[in-house]
Amino acid sequence: MTIKVSMKVNGKPVSAEVEARTLLVTYIRENLRLTGTHVGCDTAQCGACTVLMNGRAIKACSIVAMQAEGADLMTIEGVAKADGTLHPMQQAFKENHGLQCGFCTPGMVMNALDFAKSHPNPSEQEVRESLEGNLCRCTGYHNIVKSIIAGAKAMGGKL
């Protein structure tokens, strides 16, 4: 049995017929073909699937698509400007070499966007704590922390 699930993703209304057990991340990747949101684990530990749901960072592997019915979602594909200009947080990751293989990166950026809204001038410690739910195996976090501090400053508390 399938269920029609509708929501707004990156400003666009979308809907798809899915099995009830379909995870939100599967809906995003397989039904919407937005493959920038990644799956790195199956225990909600790695954070590679982080998206913004109604402005809050959530792990899209941890809820089923139905739970996002009617929600306003932003995925990594919706972060840069329409003309392709990187968002200040994305730009900060680039300038600070806050990514290597790129697989955890979308989740890192989405989590950082939510964090930076309330932390326009975060300390190293605050940023490290904010990354509790996101794993990176490449960077040793050093440059991710620097990226988020720089990105948060550039954002000035506004998404």
Add this chain to the structure above:
Amino acid sequence: VNAPAPAALLGARITRKEDYRFLTGTGQYTDDVTMPNQAYAAFVRSPHAHAVLRKIDAEKAKKAPGVIGVYTGEDLANAKVGGLPCGWLITDVNGQPMKEPAHPCLAQGKVRYVGDHVAVVIAETLSQARDAAELVKVDYEELPAVTDGAKARKAKPIHDNAPDNTCYVWALGDKAAVDSAFSKAHHVTKLEFVNNRLVPNAIEPRAAIGAYSRADDSYTLYVSSQNPHVERLLMTAFVLGLPEHKVRVVAPDVGGGFGSKIYLYAEDVVVTWASKQLNRPVKWTSDRSEAFLSDAHGRDHVTVAELALDKDGKFLAMRVKTTANLGAYLSTFASCIPTILYATLLAGQYTTPQIYCEVTAVFTNTTPVDAYRGAGRPEATYVVERLVETAARELKIDPAELRRRNFIRDFPYQTPVALQYDTGDYDATLDAALQLSDQKNFEKRKAESLKNGKLRGIGYAAYIEACGIAPSAVAGSLGARAGLFEAGEVRVHPTGSVTVFTGSHSHGQGHETTFAQVVADRLGLPIDNVSIVHGDTSKILFGMGTYGSRSIAVGGTAIVKALDKIIAKGKKIAAHLLEASEADIEYDRGEFKVAGTDRKKMFGEVAFAAYVPHNYPHDKLEPGLNENAFYDPANFTFPAGTYVCEVEVDRDTGVVTVDRFTAVDDFGKIINPMIVEGQVHGGLTQGIGQALTEGCRYDANGQLLTGSMMDYCLPRAGDVPYFKIDTRETPCTHNPLGVKGCGEAGAIGAPAAVMNAITDALGVKDIAMPATAHTVWKTLQENSHARV
């Protein structure tokens, strides 16, 4: 900032070309690839560590909704699909070849570890495949299992042709000379320890899509791999018996490897084979639980190590005995890791004149073990640097001073364990590390910590590694069944922009940027005029791939050689256009000039002439400007450095905090310091992970206890500090860029530095890795002096 003055390209912090796609979600990893009409595979895996496969009943699964195929080991055997090969033959102490048990892609007769592949179910959707996989009934007769390498030789045989579960007993060095040196020693330091088994955990799980085309009887395999050509060679020549030219392997964006994506895995073979049986693309994506079970693990040594010293603290000899756990089967390069890449590094940075190392490699009922970031060299560094630090403490010599007394200073230096170091300056990296770590004020910080109820310790590690793997002839003489060169092709387009094809593979290393810097520098072109292509056997002439920190030293050199051919041909064309003698043409930053005149042709003009050859020396030259080169290195490269770690230990909880970590490395010439620093940060964190948080555990029955990210603790952002890092430079003497490689150093040097710091803080001789809070707390309880 992607267009600096061409002159400043080498050594420049250029932001990465690949970042835009990764930051905008437009990268393409294997699981992002969807092929028309693709089906999905789910593997039935053994729940037992060791069992006879009595019967597999797949009837129910075959009838389940959406299922289009179920295959078992019997099907593969009937189809004459071979087993997975091992790429390195080790010859044992008696001159006999290692034991090479069959490694079927789907189990035949027996399963040998939890996660071993029993069957594959292929269905229209992933959910259907997984649901149906649950319906495959397997009748197992359980057998006793062994997971501990040290107990393997006396356990129930896992393979018929290895009755004592021993793959080989191998040795390097002059045992008699070593024993004699020990008998005369003033002091002997001895340690016994386990180098803990690690699970690589690239954040992108492995994935593979096999697609067969009836139209031309060809296959395409998309796979998360560090070396697509090697994958193709092994799969076609040794497993499926397919013609190599009919198989294309694409490793698109790959989300980290760390060694675990070097190997040819059963899943890759099965989806490729099944795609022909079903005439459908077949996709498999590992979930994390499967990754824990089936990605090759790393390390897992049990070692007894001894260092003999004279009264002045000069090292006389080292004696090392290691049992290496290879897991249930031989993974692709498993056999060379605890031998060729381990024992040869035991000289470290020191003049130790005699070294003997004996390695017993055993099979156990665990996931196969193979190269993981550092691969043998972290284990060797751990042996050497834990011994040296312990000896310094026992002899009450400053640990830095003891190292200085034994440093190699004359290069080239022939070690007693086969390697010849070309260059290095170990005093320079040690001195810089002491300075940068503010070691002189350590005692003050220690006193300050104590006021806060914390124990502070300092530890050093002066590591060396052999990278740029490897001279093929040397590797071949040591048992390698493959060459270890690299290939590169430079294709100059008619309008003068350049596409470079490399056999190296980037899965985070940033080759698209670093290699473009090398190309743009050599040709004197803007970096935006250069693109780097990797990861596709249909585009790249050949490649041995990326591992062993070899990409810049071997792959980069292949590109440089091809570039020099381009310049040489360009000079001929320019000489014709300028009506000058070829000998008078100089190439400088994008211009072919007649020496001593202002007559010149731009690079783009020469390229255009090569492709629109109206005025062209047709009698002497072919049109076009396209060159390739293969480069086989003359020697390994030898990055080295000193790491200094300071930890604080909470006496009440046993929690260890890495308060300061300083790394000074000598990687030879550096192309992009920003990228190199990133490599060091990541390596250090994996090394700190091994020391503090990561440890793969099996229970007595062979069940994997650390089977998810909730049980196996990868370091998080709060577990590591900002790193203080710097470099010193002795250029490699045998490649034109003077580069050595930087990818593994952090993981090689960090564990010893951290453990030296913890043992210093606790005042104990040894403590096991990972030094979790529980382990440290127990140690504190057992050592009253540390609790003061």
